[in-house]
Amino acid sequence: MGSANGLASMQGKQPLFSFGVISDVQYADIPDGRSFIGVPRYYRHSLLILQNAVQRWNNHQKLKFVMNFGDIVDGFCPKDQSLEAVKKVVNEFEKFNGPAYHMIGNHCLYNLPRHMLLPLLKISSVDGRAYYDFSPTPEYRFVVLDGYDISAIGWPHNHPNTLEALKFLGEKNPNTEKNSPAGLVGLERRFLMFNGAVGKEQIKWLDAVLQDATKLNQKVVVCCHVPLDPGSASPEALLWNCNEVMDVIHRYNCVKVCLAGHDHQGGHSIDTHGIHHRVLEAALECPPGTDAFGHIDAYDDRLSLVGTGWMQSTDMCFTP
Numbered sequence: 001m002g003s004a005n006g007l008a009s010m011q012g013k014q015p016l017f018s019f020g021v022i023s024d025v026q027y028a029d030i031p032d033g034r035s036f037i038g039v040p041r042y043y044r045h046s047l048l049i050l051q052n053a054v055q056r057w058n059n060h061q062k063l064k065f066v067m068n069f070g071d072i073v074d075g076f077c078p079k080d081q082s083l084e085a086v087k088k089v090v091n092e093f094e095k096f097n098g099p100a101y102h103m104i105g106n107h108c109l110y111n112l113p114r115h116m117l118l119p120l121l122k123i124s125s126v127d128g129r130a131y132y133d134f135s136p137t138p139e140y141r142f143v144v145l146d147g148y149d150i151s152a153i154g155w156p157h158n159h160p161n162t163l164e165a166l167k168f169l170g171e172k173n174p175n176t177e178k179n180s181p182a183g184l185v186g187l188e189r190r191f192l193m194f195n196g197a198v199g200k201e202q203i204k205w206l207d208a209v210l211q212d213a214t215k216l217n218q219k220v221v222v223c224c225h226v227p228l229d230p231g232s233a234s235p236e237a238l239l240w241n242c243n244e245v246m247d248v249i250h251r252y253n254c255v256k257v258c259l260a261g262h263d264h265q266g267g268h269s270i271d272t273h274g275i276h277h278r279v280l281e282a283a284l285e286c287p288p289g290t291d292a293f294g295h296i297d298a299y300d301d302r303l304s305l306v307g308t309g310w311m312q313s314t315d316m317c318f319t320p
């Protein structure tokens, strides 16, 4: 269980700003079930967790924004209920007294195509791409990556990104069922249909944002539904081209923390360049009466995650 007593709060220093976090709500108005590997999933209860989170975030009174790490509605949601279910979850986020930033996950895309999903999540996009950045204070920049840019889900069947993803999966995963990692070894096990990649244009954009952030002396927090570091998540949960994305990130010193969802049990690692990777515990798999959400206090030299329930508190210290 998480503790509210992070190192930073014990030292009594005021954060530069704070923000709320939650991941993998995967709401559906269906009875409880299990994941493919048998972990219990509480599809209705997860909405109650979000409601608790919003209440706690509002009571805190000093949160500048909240971040949803994707998968707001589960793939088992009956498809004639997808739109209403997405609206219902978005409506809960809108009860927060401030902006909510969303990112897309595989389960979002099982429910709605991008052209319907992105306006509901208020992700402005001219061509269906879902990556963006924002700067909550002059010292910090948040980069939200679209981990399903190259993906076999969410784009129209004949879209170049779908075709590129299918070709890639065909080359990397010999199984007929492309969600199955059978026979794949080690990090190859990430080549599954429920993952995706950051495309070439997005890589160029990321490079330009990091260059600009470096010029402005900003600390960068990279957010993506799909984890980027093998130390923080199981191989089956990683972004297809996590190594390519990390190569770009490692060219700069500005990225301090990468945050993700998708791998429901959560995780934390510090990579070879001292960057923290924190994968957030899923709301969906919290048994009734328990929670998983939190808020992060941002300081000059650390992010301090104050977790509630199954979300572990984590101090992520770095060189300013």
Ligand SMILES: Nc1ccn([C@@H]2O[C@H](COP(=O)(O)OP(=O)(O)OC[C@H](O)CO)[C@@H](O)[C@H]2O)c(=O)n1
Pocket: 035, 036, 037, 071, 075, 106, 107, 177, 179, 180, 181, 194, 234, 236, 237, 262, 263, 264
């Ligand atoms: N070995 C597997 C695992 C999953 N599937 C099928 O793939 C779809 C998505 O799986 P799901 O567990 O629901 O995906 P999440 O995004 O909730 O979780 C991601 C993982 O935790 C990352 O490790 C679903 O249709 C499964 O049945 C599969 O066929 N084979």
